[in-house]
Amino acid sequence: MTPPRSPRTRSDDPGVDRRSFLQTGTAALALGPGALAAPGASAQEAGEAPKPGGEPEWRNRQDGMAYRRxxxxxxxxxxxxxxxxxITPDNYRHMLRAIxxxxxYLDMAPAYHDGGTEEAWGKLIKEPSVGRDRVFLATKVSPLNRVRNQMYKDAFDKLPAGEQEEIRARADEIIERRGVKKPGYFLTYFPGQPDSYDPAYLRIAMLAEYRDRVEDNAILRDTIVESLEGSLRRLGTDHVDILMCPHGADAPEDLDSPAILDAFKQLKQQGKVRFLGVTSHNDPAGVLKAAADAGHYDLVMMAYNVVNGGYVDDAIRHASDKDLGIIAxxxxxxxxxxxxxxxxxxxWRIQKVQRIVPGDDLKAPQKAYVWALQNPRIAAVISNLWDETYIAENLALAGRKVELQPA
Incomplete structure (x- = not known):
């Protein structure tokens, strides 16, 4: 179903052992927006991206489209x-034009339309003009946070009231110290997003006592494996190129889980996944830096825009210097x-992007994409392409270069 006409948007190194992961995975846990660049910093200041290494892997290379490593x-x-x-089983054929x-690159998750997006992409790649090998497929482990949060909550509910209050206070202190709710760094992108903070930081406040019994638990490993296998069935293929795990990391600690590493190594050995990534809305700078320092993550898809950009540019430089792929x-x-x-x-947000990106030929959402793509350390921007009009307008932005203006 196509929404009403509105602004056009929405949007391997498995040899790392567990000891190394646990030693490095928490290296940046104290990182918050207060430690980052001033909010006035821009994508223009990001500098040059690191030089490529290895042989590039091309798919569906077409004149008129720009590509990045x-x-x-x-x-x-x-x-x-x-x-x-x-994208749903009833709304995907317009994507033939995008191909x-x-x-x-096709993004998806089991949570999108209860698996309907994966079914739709499965139909698309079976089209004679497409085929599995013409695109990169990236899916996510949507159930992980829910299962993980419930395991911590079950333990929390059994504690005496006094201990519960201590944990709640600790969680609130962590949130305050890291500044993850700082206006301009935290933005609400979808209804219900702020509700994820309480269970996430309750979990983080319990890690010292409960990490081993939860994060090294077969239940989490099985959740990851079963989620990916369900995605493959809906797609009708035997592998995806990228597995995002967790789907929507709330904090750096979310990456510090032996279950994730063990499940990924198993799935990679079975040929079902190639690369490991993570997505983050709520603490993109902290999660990005933790992924770069962990060593076995290959890419991050993170919230990045004209509002929060100054808070995350330092983390982008850090991750890019370690050759982590970044999708905005x-x-x-x-x-x-x-x-x-x-x-x-x-x-004021709309006026800001209008000032930064020159020209009168683009709507504010299109200017936002152009702004992000001026950062050479960003590989791509992700765009929801509702119909052929969105495709025509947003794909035309690839390769566009502008001189960004002061905010």
Whole structure:
């Protein structure tokens, strides 16, 4: 189903052993926006991206599309890649046009339309003009956070009231110290997003006592494996190129889990996945730095836009210097949204992107994408392509160069 016409947006190194992971995975846990660049910093200041290494892997290379290397994966991805939110078994055929124009990366998750997005992409790659080997497929482990949170909550509920209060206070202190709710760093991109903080930081406050019994638990490993196997069934293929795990990491600690590493190594050995990634809305700088320092993550898809950019540019430089691939999401969601409860978007955000990106030929969401793509350390921006109009407007932004203006 196509939404009403509104601003066009929404958006391997498995040889690392467990000891090394646990030693490095928490190296950046204290990182918060207060330690990052000033909010006025821009994508223009990011400098040059590191030089590529290894042989690039091309798919669906077409004239008129620009491509960038996705970090150490060596995947050459289109500068604009496809988000899964608008894609359903009844709304996917317009994406044939995007493939014709050189788009080559399809994002999805079991949580999108209860697996319907994966089913739809499965139909797309079976089209005679597409085929599995013409695109890169990236899915996520949507159930992990829910299962993990419940395991910690079950333990929490058995504690005396006094201990519960101590844990709640510790969780609140961590949130405050890291500044993860700082306006400008934290943005609400979808209804219910702020509700994820309480269970996430309750879990983090319990890690010292409960990490081993939860994070090294067969239940989590099985959750990851079963989620990916379900995705493969819906897609009708035997492997995906990228597995994002967790789906929506709330904090750096979310990556510090032997279950994730063990499940990924198993799935990779079985030929079901190639690269490991993570996505983050709530603490993108902290999660990005933790992924870079962990060593076995290959890429991060993170919230990055004209509002939070100054808070995350230092983390982007750090991760890029370690050859981590970076895809920017929620780029246009800072200036436009299809979520009615979040409308209207504050006008100052729209005015900011209008000032930064010159020209009168682009809408604010398109300017937001152009802004992000001026950062050479960003491999791609993810865009929800609801129909052929979105495809025409947003894919045309690939390769566009502008001189960004002061905010």
């Amino acid at each position: 996705l970090g150490r994966t060596n995947l050459m991805v289109s500068e604009v890649v496809a988000g899964g939110d608008p 014709e124009r050189g788009l080559n 999401m929620k780029v246009a969601m800072a200036v436009a949204t299809h979520h009615t409860p979040l409308q209207p978007v504050p006008d």
